[in-house]
Amino acid sequence: xxxxxxxxVTLQLGHYSNFVGTHWWNLQDASLSEELGEINSxxxxxxxxxxxxxxxxxxxxxxxxxxxxxxxxxxxxxxxxTNKESSPISWEGPVTLHQESPVSKNPFLLDLDxxxxxxxxxxxxxxxxxxxxxxxxxxxxxxQLERVAKSYALxxxxxxxxxxxxxxLHPRTVSVIHQYNHGGETHRLEAFGQxxxxxxxxxxxxxxxxxxxxxxxxxxxxxxxxxxxxTNGFSGLGSKVTELLQDxxxxxxxxxxxxxxxxxxxSTPMKDIYHVINTALGMVHMANNSSFFCPLTxxxxxxxxxxxxxxxxxxLTYDPSLWYHSSSVLALALDALTxxxxxxxxxxxxxxxxxxxxxxxxxxxxxxxxxxxPMMQGATLPDALSSCADALPWRPLSSCxxxxxxxxxxxxxxxxxxxxxxLVSRALNGPQAPNALHGLKSGEDVLASYxxxxxxxxxxxxxxxxSPSLLTPPFPRVFSSDLGEQGCLQSRCLAPGAAPxxxxxxxxxxxxxxxxxxxxWLAELHRAVxxxxxxxxxxxxxxxxxxxxxxxxxxxxxxxxARCYRDDNRGAAHFSSxxxxxxxxx
Numbered sequence: 001x002x003x004x005x006x007x008x009v010t011l012q013l014g015h016y017s018n019f020v021g022t023h024w025w026n027l028q029d030a031s032l033s034e035e036l037g038e039i040n041s042x043x044x045x046x047x048x049x050x051x052x053x054x055x056x057x058x059x060x061x062x063x064x065x066x067x068x069x070x071x072x073x074x075x076x077x078x079x080x081x082t083n084k085e086s087s088p089i090s091w092e093g094p095v096t097l098h099q100e101s102p103v104s105k106n107p108f109l110l111d112l113d114x115x116x117x118x119x120x121x122x123x124x125x126x127x128x129x130x131x132x133x134x135x136x137x138x139x140x141x142x143x144q145l146e147r148v149a150k151s152y153a154l155x156x157x158x159x160x161x162x163x164x165x166x167x168x169l170h171p172r173t174v175s176v177i178h179q180y181n182h183g184g185e186t187h188r189l190e191a192f193g194q195x196x197x198x199x200x201x202x203x204x205x206x207x208x209x210x211x212x213x214x215x216x217x218x219x220x221x222x223x224x225x226x227x228x229x230x231t232n233g234f235s236g237l238g239s240k241v242t243e244l245l246q247d248x249x250x251x252x253x254x255x256x257x258x259x260x261x262x263x264x265x266x267s268t269p270m271k272d273i274y275h276v277i278n279t280a281l282g283m284v285h286m287a288n289n290s291s292f293f294c295p296l297t298x299x300x301x302x303x304x305x306x307x308x309x310x311x312x313x314x315x316l317t318y319d320p321s322l323w324y325h326s327s328s329v330l331a332l333a334l335d336a337l338t339x340x341x342x343x344x345x346x347x348x349x350x351x352x353x354x355x356x357x358x359x360x361x362x363x364x365x366x367x368x369x370x371x372x373x374p375m376m377q378g379a380t381l382p383d384a385l386s387s388c389a390d391a392l393p394w395r396p397l398s399s400c401x402x403x404x405x406x407x408x409x410x411x412x413x414x415x416x417x418x419x420x421x422x423l424v425s426r427a428l429n430g431p432q433a434p435n436a437l438h439g440l441k442s443g444e445d446v447l448a449s450y451x452x453x454x455x456x457x458x459x460x461x462x463x464x465x466x467s468p469s470l471l472t473p474p475f476p477r478v479f480s481s482d483l484g485e486q487g488c489l490q491s492r493c494l495a496p497g498a499a500p501x502x503x504x505x506x507x508x509x510x511x512x513x514x515x516x517x518x519x520x521w522l523a524e525l526h527r528a529v530x531x532x533x534x535x536x537x538x539x540x541x542x543x544x545x546x547x548x549x550x551x552x553x554x555x556x557x558x559x560x561x562a563r564c565y566r567d568d569n570r571g572a573a574h575f576s577s578x579x580x581x582x583x584x585x586x
Contacts, residue, residue: 005042006222006349008341009214012063013238014229015182017259018161019323020296021227023331023475025059029167030470032057038465040344046217048170058170060218062210064237065174066189069182071103073162075174106157108164108474111150151502152474158324164474172213175206180233190274192281193545195236199244207241215249222349223253225338228286230258230295231275235282236545242289253351255341256290257334258283260297260399261327262310262320272304273538280529281546284554284561287363291354294337294365294512295398296330302399303528311395313371315489318478328476332469333369333397336414336510340463348463356461357410357514361564364522365514367397372479372506373417377488381418382425382437385450392454394511400521407567408458408515413447417468417487417507458515468505479503519565526558 012021032041048056105113158164160182177198180189189195199207215221224245228238238256245254260279264271279295279302287293298320300306310320318325340348357365370393375384384393396402423443425434440446443464451460468487484490487506534541534551542548 004220005040006220006341006347007046007060007218008043008222008350009211009218009224010044010059010061010227011224011241012061012227013241014227014232014234014259015065015069015161016261016323016327017227017229017234017257018063018065018069019327020257020259020330020334021061021063022161022165023328024334025061026164026166026472026475027331027335027469028059030472031467036344038344038467039339039342040347041342043222043342043347046170046214056168056170058168059173060214061169061173062207062214063169063174064207064234065176066180066182067176067178068184069160070162070174070176071160072105072109073160073165073174075176106152106154106163108152108154108166112166150473151477153477154474155319155322155324155476158322164324166472166474172210175210177203189233189237190271191233191541191544192236192239192278193233193541195233195238196240196545198233198237199240204244207244211248221249221252222341223255223291223351224249225350226254226256226286226290227259228256228282230260230279230282231264232278235278235286239282239285239289242286246289253291253349253354254289255338255350255354256286256293258286258293258295259330260295260299260302261323262297262299270538273532274541276302276304276525277529277532277534277538277541280525280558281551281554283364283525284557287561288557290363291351292358292363292365294367295400296334296367297397297399298326298329299399302525306399311397313395314374315372315480315483316478317480318476325476325478328478329371330397332371332506332508333367333510335469336369336416336508337367337512339414339416339465340412343463343465348461353412353512356412356459357512359409359514361561362409362514362518364518364561365398365512366400366402366518366521368392368394368402368511368513369397370394370509372483372487373415373509375488375507377484377486377490379488380422380425381415381443381446382435382440385446386435386437389453394509400518402513402517406455408455408513409565410459410514411451411455411461412512413451413460413462414465414510415443415447415462415508416465417505418443418464419466423464455515469508470505471503477502479506514565516565516567519562522558522562522565526555526562529558530555 010021012018028041028044031037031039044060045057046060048058050056154164177189179187179198180194181187226238226242228234242254242256245252264275283293283295295302298311300308300310316329318329320326341350341353373384374387374393392402394402424441424446425438437446437449440449444462447462447464448460479487481500482489483503485501485504487503532538535548542551546554
């Protein structure tokens, strides 16, 4: 079994992607307390040292956002002192001082500040100050917050992603695009054509410099994971960034996740048109430049008018209108979806993950998740799956219905949170076994047999991890009251007036899937965008790029991409086909 660490560099492009990414990094930070656990944190984190010799442990991350998006977060972070001396003032005339009030911090950020100085821990335990030894940054905050044992209700105070960031970032992580504003009505990055030309000149040099810094210290780089906003101008920037990664690091895998919030603040009918066009163009270009592309959203569809309500989970009570909530659900899913490439033993590099799923030019995959996997306290995996014999327990995370008619090309499953004793039934075989699942002798056999009842054909790979996803402050309290502390269903109802337990971990089942269901889903997106008279409805979109011919070519590529998912497998790689003109969309 190989335990060689294969590093991963993460790029987060856009505000909602940074929301999801912040929750994802918080989840990784929570697992750092598990020494030699199943997840190798060195894959995503890097060790460094300050000028004072303090060891640091920070994400191997480049996070891009717009001017005004950081609020209380310093772009250069606070772990490494820059020691910049102020320039002497030679002006001898009158000086007018304009002082801006500092941005207020929410209770969680205020507690983090107290942890930095040991004040909060002194309030909890005056005899035991913060641990000053070992790596500082990731992990140390988690251990200290566990001692404080506080929960936070930040729903009314989270404005930007840094409002709930619990770890320190490296000075090379945050990159601010000053040409466009995060808020306000002017200089907004709203169109695909605005984002594409950004990656040139100083911005290109800045991105290349940051990439070189993180990559040069890697011994066995496996590739990149890119989280990119799909509905705004970052879709254009992401298309160029993934193209840069493909051209400069062609032998490395690139997993790209297109992030779509359920709602957009201050949306208008014209902005809704922009959103769906950006989605289509970004999907085509980023899929072409990536090992695979997977949209992640809790929205009922990717069109201007969603086909249905936001995704509902049986045991979640999240508010779809709050980015703080919806991004936490997607991050919980992403934690499981990306676990295979971060395993300490028998990890699967991102390139191999893509090879399993992307045959015949099928570069777009769909994600599904059971968040959490519904099971009673003390139950086994056969028990849980037997109760879901008529329908799969997961919900769509890409807005693509799980309606392949029992057909699937390939699937990658990850199960987290069940130890070895709970993977099989306690009563094997014989008359005591309620059904065939209870007679199987390994968790892999149980899961494979269950999946075969829904998808008899297609490739299936799976990874079973005993460690659950750990939830620590400030993960929002989005779980229903019928769940216990370990995320399992409680057999007894709460007493009247009793507070529900705080869920600290959950079992999760996630799936990445390539199948025929993606064909009609992509074809519908093509029809929705193709039906728009862009020169009449959104002439300003084309005025900012791309050219009309490039726009039409991208729509044609989207149509051909949808055809790759036909079960007759006539689609060809790179979205091209010799007989593309003799068929219409499904």
